[in-house]
Amino acid sequence: MTLHRRGNLANHLAKIEKGVQGPKAVKVGFPKGKAGADVVSIAVWNHFGTSRGIPARPFITIAMFKNRRQIRAALRKIAEGTVQKGTPIATQMPKLGALGTGMIQDQIAANTPPPNAPSTIRQKGSSRTLIDTGRMRQSVTWEVDK
Template sequence: MIKVKVIRTKVGKGAAGLFAAFRGPDKVLVGFPAGEADSDVIERAVYNNFGTSRGIPERPFMQNAMRNNRRDYQAMMKAEARNIVLGAVRGQDASRTKVNALKRLGIKAQGDIQAEITSLDTPPNAPSTIRQKGSSNPLIDTGEMRNSVSYKIED
């Protein structure tokens, strides 16, 4: 008769590590989060993005950036979720892994919005605005609005 002894070796934290993956921050705000940009920059961004009844046309740079890169964000979130779960099961700090994933997503979306601000050219500026600014780029005057785009990780 042969006796077989099964020895199980636990690697990482198993299910406990998996549950830890669900703690901590769970969203990233991108654009002009409150407290991250000056109120005058936020106001300018809102007027330019949505337009005004005073003649500023809608230039939806934020929506364009999100819509044009949606598949990239979905693929990135899927890959990051897999990394978070696998890391948690292996005993890695799931909270830190999740924060790092949100940072990477925030940096990508921030860059996409900034790129859209740079490349958006319709509707064009009025000739008087071009004369005043010395530029035909509708969303860039000093570059302050583009440089103020940021991200913030929240619970």
Template sequence: MFTIGVKRKVVGSVYANLGKSLRGPKQVKVGFPAGDADSDNINKAVWNEFGTRGGASGGGWGGPVPERPFMRNAMRDNRGKYRDALRTSAAKILTGKTGLKTVLSKLGIMAQGDVQGEITSLMSPPNSPVTVALKGSSKPLIDSGEMRGAVTYKVDQ
């Protein structure tokens, strides 16, 4: 799970107390929330995000899984976009034109799409020849598409 939240530094000095003075949710979590995501998808996500040693440590078809940081890549590559979205929304929130929960929900949808896009586009490191033979595809991170479809967001206090 990755968290994007309302903080003073994110929205800038004009709205320095935004994160402290607003009531309501302050963050959106993006990924595979416990209780909402299937444990198989959580395991696949963890194995691919951080890699495994294989064998008894789990992962993939029993062999080592290389690190494929699709969540970290998505969050890092889009950090500026999220910051800009929060800045743009700050004035609307303060003037009552929108609510914090609405803004964070839109941000969650945006980040969810970015993580799913990263799963789709990531090609390196490639699957091993054994994995390609078993899976019938050379596309890393995607077998049935179930893990990609399980990416979601949750607005929290």
């Protein structure tokens, strides 16, 4: 992109400045008010573990770490869209939220170790970790941080 005239540069900079206004973050996982308190509790117990025998399976951390290159590429694309085309960051946040949601849902479905205890397998009839009814996985969502 070449901006030869001073007016074009000023207009372009104004467009970029306008594009970076507004929210600059998206919350992914179980944002407050987006999932029931019981689902949030189950997610917290499973992510961090409990002193009562539920081992930590940090599925959100794992999902974000495993996909960090893809997340960086998405952020780069958002920045390029804002700088090159003046696309507002706020209009691009839903794509980032959907991307992160899918990553977390995929990690929940990936049978995150450690394996379930034999008593848990008997109780729920499955050896799949983090999935019993599928409700927690279905409750993963996102929201633009205002």
